[in-house]
Amino acid sequence: MTQVERPAVIGRLVVCGVGLIGGSFALALRRAGLVGEVIGIGRSEASLQRAQALGVIDGYTMAWAEALKGADFVLLAMPVGQADAVAARMAPHLEAHTLVTDAGSTKRDMIEAFYAHLGDHLDRVVPAHPIAGAERSGADAAFAELFDDRKVVLTPLAENTPAAIERVAAVWAACGAQIRRMSPQEHDRVxxxxxxLPHLLAFGLVHDLAGRANSEELFSYAASGFRDFTRIAGSHPEMWRDICLANRHALLAELDQYLGELAYLRALLIGNDGPALEALFAEAREARNRWADKAFPS
Amino acid sequence: MTQVERPAVIGRLVVCGVGLIGGSFALALRRAGLVGEVIGIGRSEASLQRAQALGVIDGYTMAWAEALKGADFVLLAMPVGQADAVAARMAPHLEAHTLVTDAGSTKRDMIEAFYAHLGDHLDRVVPAHPIAGAERSGADAAFAELFDDRKVVLTPLAENTPAAIERVAAVWAACGAQIRRMSPQEHDRVxxxxxxLPHLLAFGLVHDLAGRANSEELFSYAASGFRDFTRIAGSHPEMWRDICLANRHALLAELDQYLGELAYLRALLIGNDGPALEALFAEAREARNRWADKAFPS
Incomplete structure (x- = not known):
């Protein structure tokens, strides 16, 4: 993909959902000097006031008609469960020149909402998924460096113009990100x-232990391995509800494959099969460390 | 438990298995000025040579007869699968005054080995489990601070004298640890x-993904959440083989309970049950963060 070296300034940026992702996007574009005015929109006026007080956005509105007037670029960064309602409300007010991207962690459902409501604008609606996050959420957690050297996966629509794809890619790249492309289906499977799946597994383990009569004792002996394993169980419940449901077919396929892996491990334990268990652990360690050394060089 | 403020110096310390745990124990007691001579023993002469070159031990031997001559204190820090063989080899040479503790992550099997071979010495063999570790293993990974503010669980035997328990507790406390007591059965369940279980789950997930035709692509999109979730899959395969097998009855019970949790999550996904999924995630997040804020105050 050709990337514009320095994209044109976005006169008016609209961010829907000024949380960790939406707020960090605004701050990253400010850092790059690539944005004029940032307008927030969302469900909670208190959250938008807070984002404005923090200087993450310049102003906000609760009305799409007002938000989209003269908007050059829209980032949709609300929980993906709101995609359909948001797209429906945007549709009547979206101007011909406005570019739209999103930050949804699942793509097919987001795209369904675009097809359902934004049929006249699909040339300029370029779906994206930034592979970045943190445990904390909300505008207070936002920071300009969130996307630095992180991947952003674009899943362009057949209707997108090459110019729109390039412009959206350039804006994400200006946030510090590395741009990748996939089909929505491949994205959701990967x-x-x-x-x-790891989020589901971590939420499940903590929920299981927290419901025990001796949960206090159990947690008191949990150590740093447990802390790291369960870090993603500190993620945002509504966001993860939406992701799990939006992508539940691919997620169920992964869960079932993993249940097969656990059935195998269970058989090895019952069979007291040391060599097979050690070989499996060694393969996993080798694969994990090879990946981590490359992905997170120290 | 009464703890001796400053324990007497250990003239001759024997460490069996001079890896991360054994090596760190020696370094921690050196730091405390509580050890004269440290003698290593183990299966691999090359590892012992390396530990000596690093200054973790003063010398080593491959023979228990030599190691135990005049030994005041023995730490058993080899993989727990070797417990029976090691206890058998120690038995003929263990002197009347020598205290023994261990660092095994499972306790019942270690204790079975003590009962099988060290019947004459049980008053001075005090099982222990330091809740400390790191991904890396070997003497190169050892450091004196490993046990600082970590829990060490003693699972004393009925045969232990109060003086032996106090002395062993004081030595672990001198390594920086906080001392707790449990029965071996409770220890192994907790x-x-x-x-x-978390180790098994992490090894299993990485093994599952690493065996896929598209594993390279999958790993290339794994991010920091995956890194943290799978950190414990970088643990030592032989050590974890031994732990999983030694504690396989309790581990199978935990795995089966967890499979029940996953069956519930699977039903929520199939039923598209957003409220129940969100409630479960919220409970897990609340429990996880409450624990982590207390256990790892930033």
Missing amino acids: FAAVSH | FAAVSH
């Missing part, structure tokens, strides 16, 4: 495996 | 839940 992230079911490496992101959505 | 750690199956908060440590052994």
Whole structure:
């Protein structure tokens, strides 16, 4: 993909959902000197006031008609469960020149909402997924460096113009990100495996232990391995509800494959099969460390 | 438990298995000025040579007869699968005054080995489990601060004298640790839940993904959440083989309970049950963050 070296300044940026992702996007574009005015929109006026007080946005509105007037670029960064309602409300007010991207962790459902409501604008609606996050959420957690050297996966629509794709890619790149491209289907399968399933597993383990009569004792002996394993169980419940449901077919396929892996491990334990268990652990360690050394060089 | 403020110096310390745990124990007691001579013993002469070159031990031997001559204190820090063989080899040479403790992550099997071979010495063999570790292993990974503010669980035997328990507790406390006491059965159930199961789950997930035709692509999109979730899959395969097998009854019980949790999550996904999914995630997040804020105050 050709990337514009320095994209044109976005006169008016609209961010829907000024949380960790939306807020960080605004701050990253400010850092790059690539944005004039940032307008927030969302469900909670208190959150938008807070974002404005923090200087993450310049102003806000609760009305799409007002938000989209003269808007050059829209980032949709609300929980993906709101995609359909948001697209429906945007549709009557979206101007001909406005570019739209999103930050949804699942893509097919987001795209369904675009097809359902933004049919006249699909040339300029370029879906994206920034592979970045943190445990904390909300505008207070936003920071300009969130996307630095992180991947952003674009899943362009057949209707997108090359110019729109390039412009959206350039804006994400200006946030510090590395741009990748995939089909929405491939995207959702890949992230079911490496992101959505691990979140489900971590939430499940903590929920299981927290419901025990001796949960206090159990947690008191949990150590740093448990802390790291369960870090993603500190993620935002509504966001993850939406992701899991939006991508539940791919997620169920991954979960079932993993249940097969656990059935195998269970058989090895019952069979007291040391060599097979050690070989499996060694393969996992080798693969994990090879990946981590490359992905997170120290 | 009464703790001696400053324990007497250990003239001759024997460490069996001079890896991360054994080596750090020696370094911690050196730091405390509580050890004269440290003698290593183990399966691999090359590892012992390396530990000596690093200054972790003063010398080593491959023979228990030599190691135990005049030994005041023995730490057993080899993988727990070797417990029976090691106890058998120690038995003929253990002197009347020598105290023994261990660092095994499972306790019942270690204790079985003590009962099988060290019947004449049980008054001075005090089992222990330091809740400390790191991904890296070997003497090169050892450091004196490993046990600082970490829990060490003693699972004393009925045969232990109060003086032996106090002395062993004081030595671990001198390594920087906080001392706790449990029965071996309770210990093994608690750690199956908060440590052994998470390790099994992490090894299993990485093994599952690493065996896919598209594993390279999958890993290329794994991010920091995946890194943290799978950190414990970088643990030592032989050590974890031994732990999983030694504690497989408690571990299978935990795995089966967790499979029940996953069956519930699977039903929520199939039923598209957003409220129940969000409630479960919220409960997990609340429990996880409450624990982490207390256990790891920033």
